[in-house]
Amino acid sequence: MNDNAVSDAVLGAQFLRHDEALSARSDMAHEPAVYRTLLESTRAIPWKIDWHTMQFEYIGPQIETLLGFAPSSWKTVQDWAERMHPDDRAQVVDFCVSQSKAGVDHEADYRALTKSGDYVWLRDVVHVVRDEHGAVQALVGFMFDISERKRTEEQVARLQRELEELSFKDGLTGTGNRRMFDIVLKREWETALADGAALSLVMIDIDFFKSYNDYYGHVQGDECLKRVGGILGEGLRRGDFLARFGGEEFVLVLPNTPADAAMRVAERCRNLIAEARIAHERSPYRQVVTASFGVGTIVPSHDIDPTGFVNLVDAQLYNAKDNGRDCIAAIDRPALRSR
Structure with a gap:
């Protein structure tokens, strides 16, 4: 291909949109070598x-x-x-x-x-x-x-993903945070409502945790929270979600889970905490860390919203604590006391 063809093809009118640029091209039309020099430099x-x-x-x-x-x-x-x-x-x-x-x-x-x-x-x-x-x-x-x-774009995207992940993660325990819990519950509620499926919720509170902090100190208290969060994570099934609800409380969202299956998940988590035998000198239960559980199962309808359901399950958690702690209480089910 000759120099004229190169100049016409590449730096011709197709690239020079405005009048001044077109004039410049006209002035240089007799110097095709200049175009090649410009292009190839x-x-x-x-x-x-x-x-x-x-x-x-x-x-x-x-x-x-x-x-x-x-x-x-x-x-x-x-x-x-x-x-x-x-x-x-x-x-x-x-x-x-x-x-x-x-x-x-x-x-x-x-x-x-x-x-x-x-x-x-x-x-x-x-x-x-x-x-x-x-x-x-x-x-x-x-x-x-x-x-x-x-x-650079990939690094920025990665950092954005990390920041987004951090914004939905509890900084202490590494579980989901309250914000993520609200999002997951809303999503699973709408899915269950559309499918007519059962949705279960398990709320967990570490027993006598104030006494634990008072005796061992807050640093050790944080370690206890992290340990319990990890133990609860071991009890989850595929598709379940765990978050720190606040303070020493955790919550499990169990999609497409009937009442009996939700009770089994809660019992497994309670047993895992007991088996860990985390020392708690101020606890009346074998001087180890235990937890109380509130369980609820619902097929969502328009008669109740997610917040109302959470309140019902939270009431069961308090029933478990009133019944002596280290046990499970469920909506429409008697409290199951540990043995």
Whole structure:
């Protein structure tokens, strides 16, 4: 391809939108070598594809520096597609073809293969050249290395995910926090309401925890909370949710769980805490940490809202504590005292 073709294709009127730029092009039209110098001294990689043959008429030598493939190896659009990450290929190729057929200028980001087998993020900025009748004649554009930008975007996205996760996590125990509990309960309530399914809730309170803090100190008290949170997590099934409700209280959301199954989960958690034998000198129950449980199961309806259900289960928790602690109380069920 000669210098005039390069200058006309790449730095022609298709890239110079305003009058001043068009005038500058006219003044330099007799110096095609200047265009090549300008094009090949930039980090952007210019290229041109003939629409009818789908062959590269030109690609800048910078492509070899970036990807390792010589310009002479870029013969057709197939070379371009095959040197694209498999996960990006179909979507990017389909998008670019459809936009080009419609005569619409466009941009596409994708990962391009290097000769060493790695991938580099590229952005293709494409201008569709049409003849005087409006038919697509050629595609011209620039490739830009946006790898650093993508790395920055990924780091920002990762940090945002971490911050979001932290905003829904209890900082002490690592369980969900009250905010996350509210979101999960609302979501599971709406799902159960739509499906006519049972939803169960288990509220847990560590027995005599004020006495524990008074005797061992708040630092040890925090360790106890973390330990109990971890133990409760061991008692969960797939799909269950655990959160710290506040202070020494925890709560379990058990989706699609009937009353009997909810009682079994509560009993398993109570046994796990007892088996851990966390020392509690001020507790009347074997001088170890125990917990009281309130359990409720409901098929949601419009007659009660999630807050009302939580209050009912919380009342059962207090029934368990009034019945001597270290036991389970359930709505419409007698308290089950530990033995």
